[in-house]
Amino acid sequence: MEQFALWFIELFKEILKNIWNFFKDFFTLIYERTIGDIIRYYETFLVYSKSFSTLEWILAIISIVVLVVLSALIFVLIIQLIARYVRFVKTEKDKEVLLQEVSELNYEMLKLIDEKNAMLVLSDQAKDSSTASTTRKQSKGSNVQNRFTLLTSVDEAYQYKILDIKMRDEDKLSLEDLVDRFQSFSASQLKLYYSKKIIRIFFAGMATSKIMVLEGISGTGKTSLA
Incomplete structure (x- = not known):
């Protein structure tokens, strides 16, 4: 030991x-x-x-300066070569990282394309089944009596009739008068109170489109306004 x-x-x-x-x-x-x-x-x-003589001193000084400058240039060149090598290595690593990310993105894109194709297939199947169901419902409902007989009779009565309505001068109202009358009527008869701005928007909507969608919380008078 x-x-x-x-x-x-x-x-x-x-x-x-x-x-x-x-x-x-x-x-x-x-x-x-x-x-x-x-x-x-x-x-x-x-x-x-x-x-050394005077001339030799001058030549010596020039030689020293040249050698110092040359040494400095060589040193700077070596530093630049090292820096370029470091940048080259870093660039290659960055390229590898980018290639890896691109390959991952391509893989994810292929997965998304597959999912999209599967969803399209399901959507087409759903449309086909919905069309078939609608066709069956229409075929069944063709024999059912219309529930709105009075409204249907009015539509049939005025379907091809041209109405010649002439307004009298006293019946013509400006937009401001129409808003005032609507506001007064809704407040006095329906107990509903609307601002003139809301009424103007309502009339503007009726003038620009045949379909209007009224939204708001319950109890604000949407049904009464319609």
Whole structure:
């Protein structure tokens, strides 16, 4: 057991040492390739610049500027390439997501189309059954006596008759007079009280359409107004 403990401790030390050396070498490499190289460049320049002439100093300064600009351009180019690669990877991932969404939408659309077709089939079947039922009811009801005999007789009596009705001048009313008379009549005779606005809307509806739909809560006088 003692030997195992010694071996395990030694192994653990070696692992920690290797991890430490890895990070140490990594940061040392970064330092050497950046600050260390710059220091060596500067030391080399100091050694050779001691014997520079004026022209050589000018050429040295121009060379340093050109090298700095070139290094900056290379650095910017590398950054741009990395950024383009990142955007490319992101775009590809977005494309995959969009393709997945499109496929899901297509699947949902196919399901909706199938449901629509099924509903159309059911609707056609319902129409066919309703038509058949209506036909049977009409055939049965053709032998039943009309319940509204008096109204039917009035319709038959005036069906082809042209009525020549001439109004006298005293019977002609303006819209304002008609509204006033209707309001007075409904209030005095029917005990129903309508505003002039409601009566105007009612007359306007009768003038524009043969069908009117009166809506409202119970007890407001819809039936009496009709």
